[in-house]
Amino acid sequence: MADETRKSRQHLKRTITLPWLAFYGVGVTIGAGIFALIGEVLALAGDRAPLAFLLAGLIAGVTGVSYAALIQRYPRAGGEAVFVNQGLGSFFARLAGYGVVVTGIVSSAVISIAFAGYLRELLPVPQPLLVVLVIGALSAIAWYGVRESVFFAAAVTVLELGTLLVVVFFGLPLFGDLGNVVATMTPSMNAAILTGVLSSGVLAFFAFIGFEDIINMCEETVQPEQTVPRSIYLTLGITLVIYVLLAVIAALAADRQAIVSSAAPLAQLFESVSGLSGKPVAAAASIAMINGILVQIVMASRVLYGMANEGLAPRWLSIVDPLRQTPARATMLVASVILVLALAFPLVRLAATTSLVTLGVFALVNLSLFLLGRRDGTGVLYRRRWWGLAGAVLCVSIAAFQLGAGLAGGH
Numbered sequence: 001m002a003d004e005t006r007k008s009r010q011h012l013k014r015t016i017t018l019p020w021l022a023f024y025g026v027g028v029t030i031g032a033g034i035f036a037l038i039g040e041v042l043a044l045a046g047d048r049a050p051l052a053f054l055l056a057g058l059i060a061g062v063t064g065v066s067y068a069a070l071i072q073r074y075p076r077a078g079g080e081a082v083f084v085n086q087g088l089g090s091f092f093a094r095l096a097g098y099g100v101v102v103t104g105i106v107s108s109a110v111i112s113i114a115f116a117g118y119l120r121e122l123l124p125v126p127q128p129l130l131v132v133l134v135i136g137a138l139s140a141i142a143w144y145g146v147r148e149s150v151f152f153a154a155a156v157t158v159l160e161l162g163t164l165l166v167v168v169f170f171g172l173p174l175f176g177d178l179g180n181v182v183a184t185m186t187p188s189m190n191a192a193i194l195t196g197v198l199s200s201g202v203l204a205f206f207a208f209i210g211f212e213d214i215i216n217m218c219e220e221t222v223q224p225e226q227t228v229p230r231s232i233y234l235t236l237g238i239t240l241v242i243y244v245l246l247a248v249i250a251a252l253a254a255d256r257q258a259i260v261s262s263a264a265p266l267a268q269l270f271e272s273v274s275g276l277s278g279k280p281v282a283a284a285a286s287i288a289m290i291n292g293i294l295v296q297i298v299m300a301s302r303v304l305y306g307m308a309n310e311g312l313a314p315r316w317l318s319i320v321d322p323l324r325q326t327p328a329r330a331t332m333l334v335a336s337v338i339l340v341l342a343l344a345f346p347l348v349r350l351a352a353t354t355s356l357v358t359l360g361v362f363a364l365v366n367l368s369l370f371l372l373g374r375r376d377g378t379g380v381l382y383r384r385r386w387w388g389l390a391g392a393v394l395c396v397s398i399a400a401f402q403l404g405a406g407l408a409g410g411h
Contacts, residue, residue: 016221018230020154021214025235027157028210028295030164034243035285037207039265042250044200048193050184050247055201057240059398060208062391063362064236066369068229069384071215073372075224079215080361081307087368090312097307099361103354104213104300105334108135108293109341115289131342138294139335142301143328156291163284164242167266170274171249184251185244202402206355207243211235212362213295216302249273297338301330359399366391 016024038049045052070083081097116130175181188194214231218224246269250259253272262268264285267278305320305327307313317330366388373385 014220014222016217016227018227020151021217021221021227021231022234022238023154023157024217024295025211025214025231026238027154027160027291028213028299029208029235029239030157030160030242030288034164034207034246035264035266035281035288037204038246038250038269039260039262041200041204041247042256042265043260044196044203046193046196047184047251048186048188048197049200049251050244051187051197052200052204053207053240053243053247054185055197056204056208057236057243059201059205059394060211061236061240062387062394063366064211064232066366066384066388066391067212067215068232069380069387070365070369070372071218071228072225072380075218075228076306076309079212079218079303079306080365081303081312082310083368084364085310085312087371088364092364093310094307094312096361096364097303097312099357100212100303101300101334103357103361104296104303105337105341107354108296108300108338109345111289111292111296112338112342115286115293128343132339134290134293135335135339135342138290139297139331141294142297142335143326143331156287159284160288160291161242163281164246164266167270167273167281168242168245168249170270171245171253174249174252174273177252180252181248184248198401202398204243205398208236208239209355209358210295211239213299216299216306219302219306293338297331297334300334301327304330304333356399356402359395359402363392363395363399366395 041052042049067079071079074082074086076082080100081093084096085093112131112135113127115134116127187197211232214235215228218228221227246266250256250265250269253259253269255268255272259265259268259272264278264282266285267281270276270281271278304313304317308315308317308330317327317333320327369381369388370385370392373381373383373388376382376385
């Protein structure tokens with residue numbers, strides 16, 4: 001039945017090539033997270049902040065390899081839901097698919113509120129109106145066309161990367177003392193330092209979340225079996241290098257306490273290493289929030305579209321706009337739910353749960369790779385089956401660590 005549905009379904013327009021998909025991946029991964037998290041990671045890990053980002057990159061990279069293997073076999077929109085449906089069945093597929101949609105919607109609502117609050121400091125406009133305007137405008141871009149959405153995201157990505165690279169440029173003199181740089185990335189057996197690195201590594205992992213959204217663009221990508229895996233690796237590689245460079249600069253900066261205590265830590269870091277005003281960096285952070293909302297709308301709508309085509313969500317969500325060839329109904333639904341949540345609920349606490357949901361989805365994807373690889377007997381899934389099992393164990397362990405730390409903190 002699912003095969004017949006796939007044969008008769010409407011198709012999306014393939015327009016995205018490797019450079020644009022990599023731009024999209026970097027844009028959705030490097031966003032508001034690094035602008036806010038660098039101070040908290042520095043507070044927990046201290047001199048070993050770069051180690052925390054290396055650990056986080058390892059966590060993300062393990063699952064990234066699993067995604068790259070699975071997309072070669074199942075290059076269809078719906079990503080996680082498709083993978084888990086093949087490996088574990090429809091019940092867990094729905095859990096994975098809706099888990100991805102929920103994280104995208106909730107994080108978009110939270111970012112919308114944060115963006116409106118920031119902009120309200122500059123414009124005397126009611127916050128609800130700003131929320132409606134930003135979600136409405138970005139939903140229109142997402143509906144109008146995937147290429148336009150990716151172009152917009154790519155343009156913002158250039159600004160984000162440019163801002164981060166400017167901070168790195170002004171921090172380059174700190175790399176002159178190679179001994180200090182090496183020390184920031186040297187593991188310590190001191191229990192307190194090790195605990196700080198582990199805790200901050202879990203925190204830093206959240207700054208890598210987003211790379212997996214690439215797979216949901218596969219039905220609009222040229223030669224997805226080759227393009228999507230390469231985009232995943234490029235995205236994670238570029239992100240890791242930039243994060244580690246920034247973490248080294250933050251660890252070696254003169255006024256660490258000011259960075260840790262600042263509400264805009266990256267702007268404060270820029271001021272520390274350059275002696276210039278950090279306002280342009282703060283402005284870039286607000287634009288990064290806009291980008292985060294757009295890519296989550298695009299991602300969540302494609303997941304729902306893909307799930308509908310797999311028989312895992314209502315069929316009407318698979319309807320494609322005949323003119324724009326985009327999943328119009330899914331986009332409208334996602335935008336509407338984001339708007340309701342942003343206007344009706346305080347979502348800061350709810351946003352913290354998205355990381356746990358993401359780790360749960362990652363665990364299901366990795367476990368699916370293991371089970372599919374066992375059944376396969378040959379090919380890329382078979383060769384990566386043990387990698388999938390290791391990734392599942394890693395994700396469950398990290399989720400348990402985070403839950404334990406949260407319970408301990410609650411007491």
